[in-house]
Amino acid sequence: MPVDRLATGCQPLGFWDGMGLWEQWGINFFPRLGDTMCRAMGGATPGGIPDWLIFAILGLAGAFAVVNVAMLGVPYVILLERKLLGRFQHRVGPNRVGFFGLLQPMADGIKLMTKEDITPRVADKLVFSLAPLVFVVPVLLMFAPLPWAPHAVLADLDVGILYIVAVTSAAEIGVFMGGWSSNNKFSLFGAMRVVALVVSYEIPLVLAIVGVVMLTGSLNLAAIVEGQRFVPNLLWQPLGFIVFMIAVSAELNRAPFDLLEADSELVSGFHTEYSGMKWGVIQIGEYAAIIGFSGIIATLFLSGWKGPAPMPGYLWFVLKMGMIISGFIWVRATIPRLRVDQIMNLGWKFLLPLALINIFVTAGEILAYPDGLPVWLIPVNFAFAAIVVAVAARLLGIQGQPRQVVPAPPVFETMASS
Amino acid sequence: MTLKTEPITVNIGPQHPSTHGVFRLRVAFDGEVIQDVEPVFGYLHRGSEKLAEERTYTQVVTLTDRLDYVAPMTSNQAYVLAVERLMGIEAPERGQYIRVMMAELMRIASHLMMIGFFLQDMGAFGTPLMYTFREREDILDLFEMVCGARITVTYMRVGGVQADLPPEFTPALERFLAKIPGQIDDLEQLLSGNEILIARTKNVGLLSAEAAINGSVTGPALRASGVDWDLRKSDPYEIYDQLEFDVPIGENGDNYDRFVLRLEEMRQSVRIVRQCKEQMPGGPHRLELPMLLRPPAGDAYGRVEAPKGELGFYLVSDGSIAPYRCAIRSPSFINLTVLRDMLIGWKLADMVTIFGSLDVNMGEVDR
Amino acid sequence: MTRRYPADDLAGKIRTRFPDAVADTAPAELYLERDRLRDVCEFLRDDEALDFRALVALNAVDYVDYFEVVYRLVSYRHNHATVLKVRVYERDEPSVPSVTSVWKGAELQEREVYDLMGVGFEGHPNLKRVFLWEGFEGHPLRRDFLLQRP
Structure with a gap:
């Protein structure tokens, strides 16, 4: 088994020779760490340690590193969100714990861990306890094929983007488990909404990716980044980017699609009954998904680790992720929530046609210019996207169903005759 | 094959983020669609009407603060x-001028609260609420200046107001009046053109003029349905007949009309306050009355156009120092009569917005 | 300015339709017989010239000898108002006809009066306590209900 492509930082022999230290750091967080381990184990006992053991150890080490990046990122994304929301709302945000409130996430974490973990008596205890795990594990799995920098990828899957789409939709099983097992009607409502939402938005999400994949000709995320040679895919795919951003907002249950935990309607949706660290785990899952999807958007549309100025690749990557996360927070601070039927309308009647149009147009462009798209297509693409979105919004919009007067008799007997 | 289905009954409240206090709705859902509603009241019942019978006429003013704690001045x-x-x-x-000025400031503050919470109910996470609270704070500061309290003002007295305006009040009011029209415009620009807000409010929660009149609905909810009835114009009390202002009227009686109408009413209130400030006469601010009032035996009904609707007090006197009966016609409570008819057939998400657009206050509903 | 509809005029109009409905008149208010209340209310609402389509307030007062239920009616179109009063002389189970079928706005107000004053309303679709809980003893707004039990 070729070890070098599977574990973080384990590069082929001779890869690092002649490189300066700055260049090495530009390529990887921990230059040569995996490399050294790899070589140490392989070199000390030639033929002694079997390949599968090296594979397992390096895989675990890499997984540990990547999961920790996600887990340490989550508290600071939450802090960023609270700070930014505060600014949007003429407030200061957390600033008491530590310098500029930097230790606030730690305080929150300690509070959550010391809090009593309450399980409702009528809840299905096994499923109730399992649900946060089922929710959070697929989200963490999503980080495996993310290319943080050239060659810095935990699992360089050839079907990377397909894997991510498959894995992230599994997280909703956890949501439904949590909602169902809580034995709370608000939780159930939230859980049922999320199933409807995910089923609807998975389709435009995948179809929006198709355009990018057609341009690159590969499902491998690193190859997609490499494929964006001079300009990011955003410029070739403005329509796809819009559809993907909206679909990702829905997939992440962010505003204006946060209807599964709509606090003004459903108290807090599927995690109404959760408390303590179980709630914390759900929170981690949600925000880790935001980080992960921001990474995917950066990879697919914003040319991942590449940037116009010489800066380490992972810094570019994190910078782009931060911009996208801030965008999500901005939207959350500004826009009211859509109603459930309006969300379905938007998904099926607005995003789906747009995604299909995008695929057709991209295919046409690729057929017309098989050797690479000309630069003048960029303004044309943007103008086209603007027109299509405007026309579709006018024609299809987000208007939902009108009032449904139920012919059924009144339910509460006391009000029957009034 | 037909599956047997039955509606799912959910208790919304008394502890729920968007019941504006302690209100409870038993709702039967068919999926997301509301099939039947039964409002349950009384979680904040304090027996104000009975308490009023055991207090002197002046002491009752303190009870009225606690009715609609978002608009205590108009209750006074x-x-x-x-x-x-x-x-x-x-x-x-x-x-009278001071009273009208305070009442109109109170109307602005109350409508700001309604707009903030309406948007909050619709899912705009806190931002409109914080904007509106920032502006309401200025009004509460003005109240603090005139009477020392921000919420439980107890400012008005029989025969006038408790104290004259302090000298620092007028400059502060001028600063406020210079600022607030721009802030109302900001709110309108931020909110009214929003595509999602329009989709969520237009043609949602329709209340026909016929149903509104028959259901004794008053206030902005009635005017949004297209009925031109504002006590300040139709039955002017105090000095409203000397002031110039318009009464905005809605067309459809949907959530959007009720929301936009309140924005417009705030502008008109600013006009009224400005006129009051300019026309403010000199002289005493209060009649010299004895400590204990002994009105002659009989009954009287006093009413004002409160921010929520017609607020009336039906007082019966037996000639003693305490009211024999003090019945309160609270607009929030009576406006809820039509709630059930407005909700049936809409979805759960619309329930909170329709309820929010009626702008009820639980302190006044339960009294 | 909302005009008080002259009570004598109104009483005359009612008497032509319902001769025995008006018990007494005062300058600004009208005392009605209990039994004809609903018919009179329907007439007041539907008559074009009267047009009392809104029941603004419904209160009750305990005068110890009798209960008085007060109806405040307004016509938004003609901008005039009137007050109807009904007296009930029973103490144990007083009741008046419900006007919910005439004005839906009476629904909650009648429930409130029933809850706090103990005056029943015949024909109300859902007459039960509104503020106090089921099983509460007595009706607190009656004069014989003491706040501090001896």
Whole structure:
């Protein structure tokens, strides 16, 4: 088994020779760490340690590193969100714990861990306890094929983007488990909404990716980044980017699609009954998904680790992720929530046609210019996207169903005759 | 094959983020669609009407603060008007001007609260609420200046107001008046053109003029349905007949109309406050009345156009120092009569917005 | 300015339709017989010239000898108002006809009066306590209900 492509930082022999230290750091967080381990184990006992053991150890080490990046990122994304929301709302945000409130996430974490973990008596205890795990594990799995920098990828899957789409939709099983097992009607409502939402938005999400994949000709995320040679895919795919951003907002249950935990309607949706660290785990899952999807958007549309100025690749990557996360927070601070039927309308009647149009147009462009798209297509693409979105919004919009007067008799007997 | 289905009954409240206090709705859902609603009241019942029977006429003013704690000034005003009508007296002109000015400031503050919470109910996470609270804070500061309290003001007295305006009030009011029109415009620009807001509010929660009148709905909810009825114009009390202002009227009676109408009413209130400030006469702010009031036996009904609707006090006197009966016609409570008809057939998400657009206050509903 | 509809005029109009409905008149208010209340209310609402389509307030007062239920009616179109009063002389189970079928706005107000004053309303679709809980003893707004039990 070729070890070098599977574990973080384990590069082929001779890869690092002649490189300066700055260049090495530009390529990887921990230059040569995996490399050294790899070589140490392989070199000390030639033929002694079997390949599968090296594979397992390096895989675990890499997984540990990547999961920790996600887990340490989550508290600071939450802090960023609270700070930014505060600014949007003429407030200061957390600033008491530590310098500029930097230790606030730690305080929150300690509070959550010391809090009593309450399980409702009528809840299905096994499923109730399992649900946060089922929710959070697929989200963490999503980080495996993310290319943080050239060659810095935990699992360089050839079907990377397909894997991510498959894995992230599994997280909703956890949501439904949590909602169902809580034995709370608000939780159930939230859980049922999320199933409807995910089923609807998975389709435009995948179809929006198709355009990018057609341009690159590969499902491998690193190859997609490499494929964006001079300009990011955003410029070739403005329509796809819009559809993907909206679909990702829905997939992440962010505003204006946060209807599964709509606090003004459903108290807090599927995690109404959760408390303590179980709630914390759900929170981690949600925000880790935001980080992960921001990474995917950066990879697919914003040319991942590449940037116009010489800066380490992972810094570019994190910078782009931060911009996208801030965008999500901005939207959350500004826009009211859509109603459930309006969300379905938007998904099926607005995003789906747009995604299909995008695929057709991209295919046409690729057929017309098989050797690479000309630069003048960029303004044309943007103008086209603007027109299509405007026309579709006018024609299809987000208007939902009108009032449904139920012919059924009144339910509460006391009000029957009034 | 038909599956047997049955509606799912959910208790919304008394502890729920968007019931604006402690209100409970038993709702039967068919999926997301509301099939039946039964409102349950009384979680904040304090027996104000009974307590009023055991207090002197002046002491009752403190009880009225606690009715609609978002708009205590107008509650004060309605009560003192009723007592004045019972005694057959009228406050001096300066007192009336101060009262009207306070009532209109209160209307702005109350409508700001409604707009903020309406948007909050719709899912705009806190931002509109914080904007509106920032502006309401200025009004509460003005109240603090005149009477020392921000919420439980107890500012109005039978025959006038408790104290004259302090000298620092007028400059502060001018600063406020210079600022607030721009802030209302900001709110309108931020909110009214929003595509999602329009999709969520237009043609949602329709209340026909016929149903509104028959259901005794008053206030902005009635006017949004297209009925031109504002007590300040139709039955002017105090000095409203000397002021120039318009009464905005809605067309459809949907959530959007109720929301936009309140924005417009705030502008008109600013106009009224400005006129009050300019026309403010000199003279006493309060009649010289004995400590214990003994109105002649009889009954009187005093009413004002409160931010939520017609707020009335029906007072019966037996000639003693305490009201024999003090019945409160609370607009929030009576506006909820039509709630059930408005909700059936809409979805869960619309329930909170329709309820929010009626703008009820639980302190006033349960009294 | 909302005009008080002259009570004598109104009483005359009612008497032509319902001769025995008006018990007494005062300058600004009208005392009605209990039994004809609903018919009179329907007439007041539907008559074009009267047009009392809104029941603004419904209160009750305990005068110890009798209960008085007060109806405040307004016509938004003609901008005039009137007050109807009904007296009930029973103490144990007083009741008046419900006007919910005439004005839906009476629904909650009648429930409130029933809850706090103990005056029943015949024909109300859902007459039960509104603020106090089921099983509460007595009706607190009656004069014989003491706040502090001896």
